[in-house]
Amino acid sequence: MSFESWHDFLYMGGHYAFVWSAYGIGVVGIAFILLRPLNARRRFFAEQAQRLRRQAGAESGEYDASRTA
Amino acid sequence: MNAIAFVRRPSSSRAFVAQLQRDLLIAFRSRADFVNPLMFYVMGIALFPLGVGPGPERLALIAPGVLWVLALLSTLLSLDALFRRDFDDGTLEQMVLNVDPLFVGVLAKVGAHWLVTGLPLALLSPIAALMLFLPGGAVGTLVLTLLIGTPILSLLGAVGAALTVSLKRGGLLLTLIVLPLYVPILILGAGAVTAAIDGLDPSAQLAWLAAILALMLTLTPFAAALALRVGLE
């Protein structure tokens, strides 16, 4: 361990503002890179499921007022 | 032996010369495309004393960078017209279909472009250098770096212009694509002039510029030709 105590660790030898803001931005960035495709996939499946449901409904002869295409 | 073998195929060099002549003729007919980038260069340079103050020391300090950055911007301004006029009236498609290998035609167009924009810019630069109090000993280096560098700008710019030729407002996108590629040329060109001002030998930068020119001469016509084919699909 390079630090004597939790306090020393958080203090980062006086550079706490720089180290923690940089790491904060880094973590946010990594989260963004990870979540973007995960979200896109989830959205894709949701939208496609909705589309298939509408299609199935139309094929069975129901009138679907929400269909725009 | 079939009859086709007896037909004399047009040689690449004749195609090159023909395309070059055509583009030069068109350029001279439409003076605006020819003169506007040069006027922009001179006017842009003149903005700096107005903005920074007329003191010769400060102007001479920023002169190498400013002279080069403005050369970059003037070239960028003139690039959109490289393929666009021919694209608009259909002759670009004709060139893509008829000129084989296509890179010959592209090289001719880029050559005409440089003769009409880059070369006059390089020759005009001593006047611009005067406005920024560039020390006399460095002017020769400035002209030399521009003579070697502006063809590189035209070549790299041609790839960008070819990629964006079919887009309606491709001009700004063209700038976005091409500027990062221009960075090394700027660094080397302005660096050479700075070295000349300091009394150092700029031949390292000049050699690098010449090497990059040789590389781009061999590679970019193919890239631009391919990009034209892609853009015209």
Added chain:
Amino acid sequence: MSALKTLWHRLGSPRWFFEISAPWATGLLVVGLLGIAVGLGWGLAIAPPDYLQGDSFRIMYLHVPAAILSESCYMLMGAAGVVLLVWRMKLADMVIAAAAPIGAAFCSIALVTGAIWGRPTWGTWWVWDARTTSVLVLLFLYFGVIALRQAMPREETAGRACAILAIVGVIDIPIIKYSVDWWLTLHQPSTFKLTAAPSMPPEMYLPLLVSVLGFYAFFVGVLLLGVGNEVLRREHRTQWVNDLVRSRAS
């Protein structure tokens, strides 16, 4: 050799790729995130402080991998561009499309962390050092590819145009790096470099290695995810995708 050839041919089928890549993506993401967490934690807490910079040098464990990854990502885009243009493999187009935003994000992380690192080290927020400058130009290159893809209406044309741009960019990168390096030795006589990798003691170097490897695994995992999304999007009208949607919905 023939196993490689089979693999190459299989890659021509986006569906096969999707089915194969899903478990790999998950695995790589887990391994990657773990590696990043271990590397960063090790660098933050265990590695000794730097003799000159004190504890602010720990930003390196984030900045250096981000910069390395942003460059590797662009190289990958260039290679994929060659594959697309020469072999017309649709998957290569999807790789470029998925990789560009990831690379731009890594680039931005590298730039911001580099600027923050520069502040206590040099006293100013933005520092024109070799790494940050060439990473900035790299970010511009990424913007160009992303903007070009968005501007072209037809997908196939856009893919090939971006491939050309990526290849030109990759060829230009060594030239850019050389000229920026040279430009800096001219303007900054100081020989102090922010990333003195070989001359670091192993206590400092090892967490960096772990962090870099973690970032690589993470990158490939996210890339596989992104390419999978592209496959789904382009094939959303096919039977197999519809079946997949139905099985997920239930």
